[in-house]
Amino acid sequence: MGGDADVARAAGLMAEPARAKVLMALADGRALPASLLASEAGVSPQTVSGHLRKLLDGGLVAVERSGRHRYYKLSGPEVAAAVEALARIAKPEPIKSLRQSTRAAALREARTCYDHLAGRLGVALLDGLVRRDALTRTDGGVGADRRTDDPLAAQLPDGPYALGPNATEVFAELGVDLSDQPSRRQLLRFCVDWSEQRHHLSGQLGASVVHSLLARDWLHRRSNQRAVDLTPAGHKALADLLVL
Secondary structure, three states: OOOOOOHHHHHHHHHOHHHHHHHHHHOOOOOEEHHHHHHHHOOOHHHHHHHHHHHHHOOOEEEEEEOOEEEEEEOOHHHHHHHHHHHHHOOOOOOOOHHHHHHHHHHHHOEEEOOEEEHHHHHHHHHHHHHOOOEEEOOOOOOOOOOOOOOOOOEEOOOOEEEOOOHHHHHHHOOOOHHHOOOOOOOOEEEEOOOOOOEEEEHHHHHHHHHHHHHOOOEEEOOOOOEEEEOHHHHHHOOOOOOO
16 A cells, blocks of 8 residues: 655646646647757757656656657656646746747647647537537536636636537547457546636547547648647638637
8 A cells, every 4th residue: 555645746846947838748648759858948958858768757847768768758647637736727838939920829729738629629529519419418507618616727627517418420520430449558538728728528429529630631730839720721621620
């Protein structure tokens, strides 16, 4: 039987600025090489290697090997949820350039949180799924609205939604076959979006939706960023589902 969670150690690993930037860069669920993470963190490759060793030892990241190359990723969605929660309570860094300003605005508009869609676009998607009866609120709530007792910027263990009467049809429009979803992961999960403070879809279904939108070129991932953009084709295809 283990003792209390070592919160101080995990918090200490996240508290160093370069390591925090590494975790933010990995928060969309991708596995990235150390060279790119060094660039994201603004440190040398030698320095980022030391930070990655500490994150590996602390269990916050994992490594994948492909031949002679090593790629780093978050150890699980709970780490991404912790990063998102910290983003909610942290004061924003001073904006010193137009590039920083546009990047921050893009993250709030649409981003991937581990492997699902977050930001204004993620919340609008969930609103549309409820409006189209693909998902049904089980608590009498409205759309993607947060419940008063929901923790801020956190995964919800008991999201107030169930598959609705039009689920098969609507998710098929998004390229997702509900009868062909892996069972190793919970199908329906939800998070409180840190920038919108409303719900967005996560879990296996949220991941399948993002995978399909990217594959159809309805969603475009920005280079070396968590931010994503809805393409013109995506705007047209999802016009009936999204109110932006």
